[in-house]
Amino acid sequence: xxxxxxQTLLTAHTRGEIDAWRAKFPxxxxxxxxxxxxxxxxxxxxxxLTRELMEAxxxxxxxxxxxxxxVAAFYSMFETEPCGRHSISVCTNISCMLRGGEKILxxxxxxxxxxxxxxxxxxxxxxxxxxxxxxxxxxxxxxxVDHKYYENLTPAVVDDILNSIKKT
Amino acid sequence: MSADTFTxxxxxxxxxxxxxxxxxxxxxxxxxxxxxxxxxxxxxxxxNCRMCLIEVEKAPKPLPACATPVTNGxxxxxxxxxxxxxxxxxxxxxxxNHPLDCPICDQGGECELQDIAMGYGRxxxxxxxxKRVVADKNIxxxxxxxxxxxxxxxxxxxxxQEIAGIQEIGTIGRGDRTVISTFVETTxxxxxxxxxxxxxxxxxxxxxxxxxxxxxxxxxxLPTIAPHDCLGSNLNAHVIGGRLKRIVPRTNDAxxxxxxxxxxxxxxxxxxxxxRQDKPLVRDQGGLREATWEEALDVAAEGLRxxxxxxxxxxxxxxxxxxxxxxxxIARHLGTASIDHRLRRSDFxxxxxxxxxxxLGMAVADVETLDAVCVVGSNLRREVPLLAHRVxxxxxxxxxxxxxxxxxDEYLFKVGEYLAGEDLVAELGxxxxxxxxxxxxxxxxxxxxxxxxxxxxxxxxxGQIAMRHPRFAEIRALASDLAQLTGARLGFIPEGANAAGxxxxxxxxxxxxxxxxxxxxxxHAGDIVAHPAQGLILFGVEPQFDCADGAAGRRAVAAAGFVxxxxxxxxxxxxxxxxxxxPIGTFAETSGTYVNAAGDWQSFTGVAMPCGDSRPxxxxxxxxxxxxxxxxxxxxxxxxxxxxxxxxxGNAQPGQDSFAAxxxxxxxxxxxxxxxxxxxxxxxxxxxxxCLQLTRDGTLAATEAAxxxxxx
Numbered sequence: 001x002x003x004x005x006x007q008t009l010l011t012a013h014t015r016g017e018i019d020a021w022r023a024k025f026p027x028x029x030x031x032x033x034x035x036x037x038x039x040x041x042x043x044x045x046x047x048x049l050t051r052e053l054m055e056a057x058x059x060x061x062x063x064x065x066x067x068x069x070x071v072a073a074f075y076s077m078f079e080t081e082p083c084g085r086h087s088i089s090v091c092t093n094i095s096c097m098l099r100g101g102e103k104i105l106x107x108x109x110x111x112x113x114x115x116x117x118x119x120x121x122x123x124x125x126x127x128x129x130x131x132x133x134x135x136x137x138x139x140x141x142x143x144x145v146d147h148k149y150y151e152n153l154t155p156a157v158v159d160d161i162l163n164s165i166k167k168t
Numbered sequence: 169m170s171a172d173t174f175t176x177x178x179x180x181x182x183x184x185x186x187x188x189x190x191x192x193x194x195x196x197x198x199x200x201x202x203x204x205x206x207x208x209x210x211x212x213x214x215x216n217c218r219m220c221l222i223e224v225e226k227a228p229k230p231l232p233a234c235a236t237p238v239t240n241g242x243x244x245x246x247x248x249x250x251x252x253x254x255x256x257x258x259x260x261x262x263x264x265n266h267p268l269d270c271p272i273c274d275q276g277g278e279c280e281l282q283d284i285a286m287g288y289g290r291x292x293x294x295x296x297x298x299k300r301v302v303a304d305k306n307i308x309x310x311x312x313x314x315x316x317x318x319x320x321x322x323x324x325x326x327x328x329q330e331i332a333g334i335q336e337i338g339t340i341g342r343g344d345r346t347v348i349s350t351f352v353e354t355t356x357x358x359x360x361x362x363x364x365x366x367x368x369x370x371x372x373x374x375x376x377x378x379x380x381x382x383x384x385x386x387x388x389x390l391p392t393i394a395p396h397d398c399l400g401s402n403l404n405a406h407v408i409g410g411r412l413k414r415i416v417p418r419t420n421d422a423x424x425x426x427x428x429x430x431x432x433x434x435x436x437x438x439x440x441x442x443x444r445q446d447k448p449l450v451r452d453q454g455g456l457r458e459a460t461w462e463e464a465l466d467v468a469a470e471g472l473r474x475x476x477x478x479x480x481x482x483x484x485x486x487x488x489x490x491x492x493x494x495x496x497x498i499a500r501h502l503g504t505a506s507i508d509h510r511l512r513r514s515d516f517x518x519x520x521x522x523x524x525x526x527x528l529g530m531a532v533a534d535v536e537t538l539d540a541v542c543v544v545g546s547n548l549r550r551e552v553p554l555l556a557h558r559v560x561x562x563x564x565x566x567x568x569x570x571x572x573x574x575x576x577d578e579y580l581f582k583v584g585e586y587l588a589g590e591d592l593v594a595e596l597g598x599x600x601x602x603x604x605x606x607x608x609x610x611x612x613x614x615x616x617x618x619x620x621x622x623x624x625x626x627x628x629x630x631g632q633i634a635m636r637h638p639r640f641a642e643i644r645a646l647a648s649d650l651a652q653l654t655g656a657r658l659g660f661i662p663e664g665a666n667a668a669g670x671x672x673x674x675x676x677x678x679x680x681x682x683x684x685x686x687x688x689x690x691x692h693a694g695d696i697v698a699h700p701a702q703g704l705i706l707f708g709v710e711p712q713f714d715c716a717d718g719a720a721g722r723r724a725v726a727a728a729g730f731v732x733x734x735x736x737x738x739x740x741x742x743x744x745x746x747x748x749x750x751p752i753g754t755f756a757e758t759s760g761t762y763v764n765a766a767g768d769w770q771s772f773t774g775v776a777m778p779c780g781d782s783r784p785x786x787x788x789x790x791x792x793x794x795x796x797x798x799x800x801x802x803x804x805x806x807x808x809x810x811x812x813x814x815x816x817x818g819n820a821q822p823g824q825d826s827f828a829a830x831x832x833x834x835x836x837x838x839x840x841x842x843x844x845x846x847x848x849x850x851x852x853x854x855x856x857x858x859c860l861q862l863t864r865d866g867t868l869a870a871t872e873a874a875x876x877x878x879x880x
Binding site: 064065066067069070073074075 | 335338339340341342349
């Protein structure tokens with residue numbers, strides 16, 4: 001991929017984000033910014049990465065494309081298939097499970113009419129599959145909506161949160 | 169104990185170690201067994217299989233031996249209860265998702281997982297959940313895949329990245345969803361791809377042509393030498409009931425390390441090609457009919473006695489040294505010096521200046537230690553894949569690698585400069601001019617010269633495109649000038665497995681054995697084809713494919729009045745024009761000696777039974793020699809022939825001579841076919857290896873032969 005193509009795929013804002021992260025690492029270690037770069041690229045594309053975007057990140061950070069694919073495929077916070085704009089991750093690990101996390105998950109599934117791993121037909125919400133412990137056991141049950149944690153959930157609280165998402 | 173070593177203690181035994189070594193290197197050197205899957209001494213350390221966990225005193229938990237650097241006074245236990253428990257636990261995890269299909273798996277019996285499971289696995293699995301299944305990939309005609317068997321050691325991934333130089337391969341996903349990426353497909357277009365079969369510790373990647381045709385424990389393993397390029401890769405042949413089943417590399421760090429080019433690994437299929445000839449043939453009433461050896465040899469001998477000196481001989485550059493030596497003796501006894509193995513050379517003007525044999529100028533392993541290399545007129549990856557690998561290793565170390573060639577070939581390492589131009593002589597001339605004009609800088613030519621001059625050891629390597637070139641004499645003189653002006657060594661990369669051995673054996677029109685000047689000189693390969701003599705001996709040669717001018721080669725066979733073909737195969741040309749066909753064994757079915765470009769003499773024995781009534785070439789030549797009263801031709805073994813030549817050669821070695829610039833009065837011959845020869849078209853054996861013809865290189869060559877564009 002040549003530089004010109006790269007410029008058009010990654011927005012000025014995304015490139016600015018990547019540059020800011022890149023500056024935190026020593027000269028020649030720009031690949032350390034790959035996770036942050038993928039976050040920025042995913043954000044720019046409304047919640048998921050495309051092969052072209054990953055290749056653009058690879059070219060921008062001067063690393064082999066396959067290494068960017070490997071990172072994107074490894075971490076659960078990157079989506080490599082088209083999905084809804086807002087992502088909801090409901091924790092169902094031990095603490096949350098004991099405190100009713102699975103009930104919360106079922107409630108959301110019924111409310112949105114989708115299963116974990118699916119997105120709503122209007123493309124607004126993506127219910128992430130198998131989220132691991134998000135390290136907020138003190139507030140169990142909990143979920144993460146986009147980048148924000150919501151703790152001590154009840155179905156009523158969840159409904160309020162879902163309504164607020166729908167408006168945006 | 170020298171200053172830079174210290175001792176560590178392994179299982180109570182004191183061992184010397186150097187700082188920076190990993191524990192597994194020290195235990196391996198001492199012969200202490202540590203189980204492993206992902207570690208390989210020629211690949212980077214991944215430490216992802218965890219099978220090599222061992223106990224180190226004062227460490228809180230078991231450590232992987234492959235990724236634990238040694239420290240002074242370290243105390244290690246490889247067989248303590250804690251170490252064994254860790255290894256057994258890892259084994260149990262590795263077997264969780266591994267299928268129990270050993271009885272139908274080609275790897276069975278030679279499987280690292282099976283072996284280590286015998287030592288460390290539980291008799292009964294505690295795992296009752298569903299095993300994972302991974303879709304297989306079709307990765308071409310050479311390698312079969314059963315991806316469910318993969319244990320993610322990533323040796324193939326690291327081979328692709330580190331040895332082949334391909335970046336588009338990796339592991340995708342996480343945990344039990346991990347799969348080797350589909351980009352593995354691109355690896356199999358690489359000329360060294362077959363090595364991932366050996367690297368794979370399980371049956372995920374296997375030899376496709378060999379698939380399901382034998383079990384490892386039924387076969388006998390016999391050492392031999394590769395018959396296709398001038399490196400002389402060491403092989404092990406796997407043979408069952410006298411029949412060659414497959415070829416694997418035999419470790420020789422001085423030559424092929426643990427690797428093998430696909431051409432050397434997969435060409436063995438051709439030994440049993442459909443047009444393999446297993447009975448002698450003689451011409452009778454216009455057609456060929458089967459004959460006994462006695463009859464065929466009598467016909468051949470009678471023809472030779474009749475023709476005497478009106479005879480020329482073409483030998484394959486991959487014939488053995490012994491065959492070449494006898495062939496040359498027979499030719500000279502009959503009074504002809506028109507004998508040659510340099511079939512694709514087209515410029516013989518300066519052949520009197522040829523070195524004793526086309527020499528690489530250094531040992532093969534030294535190539536990777538060079539600081540700068542300028543490769544002249546070579547498609548190196550196609551010509552000698554493992555030499556290209558050595559050059560790549562030099563590049564990885566930071567050496568400046570440059571190419572001067574008629575076409576721009578792809579190299580998977582950093583190329584310093586690539587001077588591509590139609591006119592090789594002019595391109596090289598610019599380099600020499602730059603070398604004479606000391607101190608200039610800026611142009612690509614100046615950069616090449618500076619790199620050659622500034623490095624401690626540097627080399628100019630002249631390849632096969634240059635050696636086939638109609639102005640090879642000028643090219644060689646210029647390359648020699650370049651080397652002399654910059655203090656670089658000069659080396660040659662000849663065609664075939666045994667150009668060096670055949671040069672020493674006197675399979676040349678202007679030299680007798682051991683490089684002695686010939687009393688009578690004869691026609692070189694170009695003239696033999698252009699002006700056919702009455703009689704023609706073809707030794708493993710198909711002139712229509714193997715000669716510089718294939719069309720002329722075909723005409724020469726048709727024009728010759730009497731053609732004796734020593735060949736394992738009978739193609740249409742031989743069927744139409746040969747008068748006697750003497751079926752000889754391939755490299756696998758004869759004993760002999762190859763001398764590689766570095767001057768290493770490597771003898772081998774026949775590993776397979778000759779097909780049908782075919783016989784080793786040297787034995788056929790011995791009998792023929794006796795029939796025409798060649799004196800002192802009662803060799804009992806091929807070793808006796810080799811020793812006779814070896815004694816004559818003594819310690820003679822080609823030197824770093826300069827090649828005087830060519831006199832201007834001799835005009836260059838007209839260009840015949842001075843280009844590249846496709847990798848899988850170079851000799852009769854490779855052309856018949858179906859699996860190689862189905863690879864990308866093979867199919868591109870077929871497209872080209874059908875009138876497509878020449879691939880540059």
